[in-house]
Amino acid sequence: MNEEGVRLAKRVAAMLPCSRAEAERYIAGGWVTVDGEVAEDPATRVTEQQLVVLLAGATADEIAPVTILLHKPAGLDAAAALELVSSGTQEGRERFLKRHLNKIEPVLPLEDAASGLMVCTQDFRIVRKLVEDASRMEQEFVAQVTGAIADGGLASLNRDAVKVSWQSEGRLRIAGKGIKPGQIAKMCRSVGLELVSLKRLRVGRVSLSKLPEGRWRYLVESERF
Numbered sequence: 001m002n003e004e005g006v007r008l009a010k011r012v013a014a015m016l017p018c019s020r021a022e023a024e025r026y027i028a029g030g031w032v033t034v035d036g037e038v039a040e041d042p043a044t045r046v047t048e049q050q051l052v053v054l055l056a057g058a059t060a061d062e063i064a065p066v067t068i069l070l071h072k073p074a075g076l077d078a079a080a081a082l083e084l085v086s087s088g089t090q091e092g093r094e095r096f097l098k099r100h101l102n103k104i105e106p107v108l109p110l111e112d113a114a115s116g117l118m119v120c121t122q123d124f125r126i127v128r129k130l131v132e133d134a135s136r137m138e139q140e141f142v143a144q145v146t147g148a149i150a151d152g153g154l155a156s157l158n159r160d161a162v163k164v165s166w167q168s169e170g171r172l173r174i175a176g177k178g179i180k181p182g183q184i185a186k187m188c189r190s191v192g193l194e195l196v197s198l199k200r201l202r203v204g205r206v207s208l209s210k211l212p213e214g215r216w217r218y219l220v221e222s223e224r225f
Helices: 008-015 020-028 078-082 124-132 153-157 183-190
Strands: 032-034 052-054 067-072 105-107 115-121 138-146 162-168 171-177 194-203 216-218
Touching: 008 020, 008 032, 008 052, 067 078, 078 105, 078 115, 105 124, 115 124, 138 183, 153 162, 171 183, 183 194
Parallel strands: 115 194
Antiparallel strands: 032 052, 067 115, 067 216, 105 115, 138 171, 138 194, 162 171
């Protein structure tokens, strides 16, 4: 680390001027660039020769916790899937900050072999809602299957708050509450079908929609699970 110069927060506080606490919030919010690059760490050291700029529209507001919606590819666990989240894989124009990945956790786990909507959040309110309401939160999946379904198999699957229908040949649409990892594969086997692939399309009222695989977006203020 470069020990020359002064802390960025001190430089910004003197430049504006403002309090050191406000300067740290500007920096943490991604509103300050050093030589054209966003610097999010208030402890970054800068020299007099380096150009420090406060971006237009800057605010010293506290950074709100975020929720990230990721189209997880099949075959990745939650940790590997989160490594896909970067400014280069983002959909939408909201500002991406590296600190948005701090203490973020996946909720309503999606099994490793499955693809589709993965929800990760820093917001304890979202965690509480999705965890406490898991038994009442409807999820929707598309399951690719092989095999011949047993007589009365579809009716057998349509129970315990789960709705199952054929979307096309070899493809089932499954919507239900309280669905746990591994449950759909077990359901399919119980009626003579083998699960080939599984994709989650929706959690509550939030859907995957047209989000491309491997890409992500922020949950916006108007969306509710």
